[in-house]
């Protein structure tokens with residue numbers, strides 16, 4: 580009886596968001612003032628706007644759509660894109676830190692920002708015409724428009740070059756046919772950046788608008804992961820897309836893969852946020868929860884878990900910081916980004932599992948964020964390139980031999 584009461588009392592305290600950052604190697608000393616200010620602002624916003632509601636939205640598998648406007652206001656959409664095109668005008672480290680704080684709240688909330696900024700605004704900025712930039716970017720940047728990114732197909736996930744979605748020339752337009760699968764935000768989206776093959780088999784990017792005839796975006800239900808993020812399909816049945824909606828400045832798979840590099844970079848930072856939240860909760864719980872007359876944090880096996888967690892978090896933080904420095908210098912390679920995404924997401928998932936054990940039975944409830952992060956991270960391990968695909972990218976980079984060919 581006493582143990583149950585203690586557990587519930589601990590749980591009640593956990594309802595308020597008592598998160599504190601952890602910086603074992605004083606990495607903050609490597610950051611600039613604007614990075615620290617951005618982090619503090621986003622952390623406050625997450626505590627006020629995300630933490631109080633996220634368990635309920637996740638429980639009901641609903642997307643907190645009202646957060647889109649707030650995300651725009653805190654500059655979470657395209658933090659490192661130029662301000663004149665709706666971005667934040669900050670550097671790549673600021674972008675990473677913002678993603679970390681958002682994912683500390685929930686991976687689905689970070690996804691809302693990743694897709695909008697890195698997968699929709701970035702390709703329009705990087706590959707779009709000046710007219711397309713002016714038409715779409717300000718509205719995406721301020722949250723008036725919601726965007727989505729369609730690359731994955733029902734039969735082509737890890738191998739997007741096999742895509743069958745295609746366009747056919749029809750005078751001043753293309754006729755688009757095909758389907759995309761697992762598309763974050765698609766049922767809500769005003770615009771979709773869609774990748775399709777032309778008649779020569781070359782991959783092109785198109786901006787498809789929600790009211791174009793023949794275009795639909797049904798929701799995918801039944802997800803046990805990323806439940807506060809909405810996911811759907813994109814279905815194109817003879818959709819007439821004006822040629823002025825084709826991204827003029829890129830052809831081939833490097834178009835979508837460049838966007839993925841940008842988003843994977845954000846995930847390499849974001850996953851640290853989820854890991855920190857699990858560690859922070861586990862550390863506090865280990866000091867507040869007693870068994871056998873002592874705090875469970877006094878047992879060597881609990882200390883082993885906590886010590887290994889902070890070690891892995893610290894390594895991931897250093898990896899992300901160095902990657903950010905290289906990205907600021909324009910030197911981060913896609914393979915380096917793959918390594919950081921793969922390492923940091925698995926690190927976060929393993930920490931979530933260990934943190935769950937430290938919370939005992941309470942760890943499986945929604946009184947604590949652990950299971951939600953753990954389930955979310957199963958998606959994060961798979962999207963933007965699976966764990967094994969990123970391993971093969973590293974393998975190819977170090978050997979020069981292509982395992983995909």
Ligand code: TGC
Nearest residue numbers: 690693730737739740763832833836837840913962963964
């Ligand atoms: P491959 O021949 O290797 O490359 C084709 C061209 O692309 C270039 N390239 C890249 N460019 C920029 N960034 C990268 N990361 C790049 N990787 C490759 C490459 O240099 C080449 O250029 P060029 O000029 O020679 O044509 O292509 P491949 O067909 O052999 O594929 C390689 C592979 C398997 C690594 C790639 O297809 C891959 O990464 N597969 C994973 C698919 C994936 O990540 N899908 C993600 C879908 S979007 C998503 O999940 C969003 S989740 C959103 C949310 O946060 O909610």
Ligand code: FAD
Nearest residue numbers: 728729730731736737761762763958961962963964965967
């Ligand atoms: P598959 O490619 O079928 O892979 C299945 C398994 O086979 C994996 O373990 C994989 O690693 C393994 N495998 C495949 N090829 C190889 C190989 N050569 N060697 C070894 N192992 C291999 N996509 C978008 O375009 N836009 C989005 O917004 C988006 N959002 C998503 C949101 C959610 C919630 C989810 C779950 C996915 C989302 N995706 C999105 C799709 C995501 O990118 C794909 O699920 C992912 O790329 C893997 O593709 P797949 O699911 O078809 O798996």
